[in-house]
Amino acid sequence: MSDSSKIFGNNSGKPLVSVIVPTFNRLKYLYQALSSVLYQNYKNLQIIVVNDGGEDVGGIISSFNDFRLKYINRKENRGKAFSLNQALEQAKGKYIAYLDDDDLYHPDHIETLVNALENETDCQVAYTDLYKTYCKVSPDGDRQVLSKVVEVSRDFDRFFMLYFNHVLHVSVMHRRDLIEKTGPYNENLSVLIDWDMTRRLVFFSDFYHICKVTGEYCHPMGECDRISVQQRKNKQEYHRNVLAIRTVRPAKPWPKIQDMSIIFATDRFDKEAGRTISSIWQNTFYPYKLYLPISESDFNRINTDMPNLVFVPVNPSSSITERIDAAIKKCEGHYIAIVPRGFPIGEIWVEKSLYALINSSIDRQGFLLDENVDGNWAVIIEKEDIEYARHSFPHLNLQKSLEAAGISLRAPNYKEYPFQFDNILQQALSEEKDGNWLQAAEMYMYLAENYKNQLWMKRLAAKAFFKAGKHNIAASLCSEINHHRPTAGTLLLEAKFRREEKKYNSAIELLHKAEKTIQGKELVWT
Secondary structure (H helix, E strand, O other): OOHHHHHOOOOOOOOOEEEEEEEOOOHHHHHHHHHHHHOOOOOOEEEEEEEEOOOOOHHHHHHHOOOOEEEEEEOOOOOHHHHHHHHHHHOOOOEEEEOOOOOEEOOOHHHHHHHHHHHHOOOOEEEEEEEEEEEEEOOOOOEEEEEEEOOOOOOOOHHHHHHOOOOOHHHEEEEHHHHHHHOOOOOOOOOOHHHHHHHHHOOOOOEEEEEEEEEEEEEEOOOOOOHHHHHHHOHHHHHHHHHHHHOOOOOOOOOOOOOEEEEEEOOOOOHHHHHHHHHHHHHOOOOEEEEEEEOHHHHHHOOOOOOOEEEEEOOOOOOHHHHHHHHHHHOOOOEEEEEEOOOOOOOOOOHHHHHHHHOOOOOOEEEEOOOOOOOOOOEEEEHHHHHHHHHHOOOOOHHHHHHHOOOEEEOOOHHHOOOHHHHHHHHHHHHHHOOOHHHHHHHHHHHHHHOOOHHHHHHHHHHHHHHOOOHHHHHHHHHHHHHHOOOHHHHHHHHHHHHHOOOHHHHHHHHHHHHHHHHOOOOOOO
16 A cells, blocks of 8 residues: 555555645635535545635635645745646645636546546546536625536547647546656646646547546636636737647657657748748647758847747758758658748648648658649658658759659648548537528537547537427437436436427426536535
8 A cells, every 4th residue: 555545544445636726715616616525435535725825715624624635825826827736746646636616526526537547548647528507696706507518528639639628627637647747837827727738648648538527617607707718818918828838848758749840941031931930830739849951140130939949050052952951860750841931821731731641541651731832842741751762862852852762742632631520510500500400410410420529419419400390309319318428408408308298207307307417406515
């Protein structure tokens, strides 16, 4: 038995879980949040509450009289990231879980995650689904629950996670020793602090999605005091945070991600070159380093704080091919992109072709970043292929050497682009908005049959079929969903169908289940 297990009285052999609860002036909600942790079915817990310079909550902590609670009462407000790091320094558990001070765990939350990580998967990170609980907040701070919805129930997608967060922090549990690889929380961030960490975690582990609702996060109607909401109002500051997150590079090795090197191919450094470099910084979300094979005098003229720049010194009279060759020798990425000055760069400019390359089953194939535009030839290719071509045919230019080496190049087609699921989903939501419910329903079913996220898509399809008047199909889908993972919304919808069928007892039973879910009567501390 480990020392930490002895300290926390675990005689069952179950691993210790450290739950981190940062708090700042939310005394009204903290008691219920902590109750939801202390009344977990899983008992071997260390609960670290960090007061981020707000009103002292020691009275709330002591009222529980529970040795598993550890209180850090910091007098200075330093932000959420600092609080999380301070708690991590005190964490003893094999696993780390998180809870904000106005959110709730359901009684099986910790047990569900530990069981998955210990018995169901080799992943070192797991997450569940959460209710988004819409509340009306009275002047004295009391909250009246208006509705609960599972807004997102998304299966893990590493490529998407690099672009945008799809896993809420309250739903996550991960091995504590992963922090030694990711590094601590970034205390220079003012928003998206959670995504910064989950994004870094994907470099080292897959995430295991447990399609079960085990908690909820509050969403007040009207003005909301959440950091994630308030900080988005300052668009410039929000964008600064996004760029900082997308350019972070944890220490290698990265067992789950192959690095990318971008070579900027130019024979001179001018304003157009500067604009190209700036656009690369603004629009690239896949991990990369940007290699600049330019003269020292040109490099000294660069005035930028862009991270991940690698200066490759070359003679000012060097040709483009010589500059590319010099950069290739320095590149450490598995993939190499060659980009000329003035190449048009927009959102997912390199990731479209990169994604096609990552998923290609054809050897010796590279992808153009775009169709040839006024001679601005740009390509992405595996490093070993480009090295082979340049070693075998050094007297040819890059394009000719790749052809001579038998490496085929083409632009990816639309079906090879990333985010196909999200593109179709947005189309379906647009159909909903226009009142085309049947078209939307059919698109949701197509997604359920051809992509992941089946329960999520079937839930959306059930609502759309209902709106389209296809009640039999909607009823069948609701019944299927409620058998696997009932939610307040699907219970209410199925109750409508049972009432239409004059199965009143069944309808009443479903309504009672939905009411208990919305009111939280199934939670043992209420």
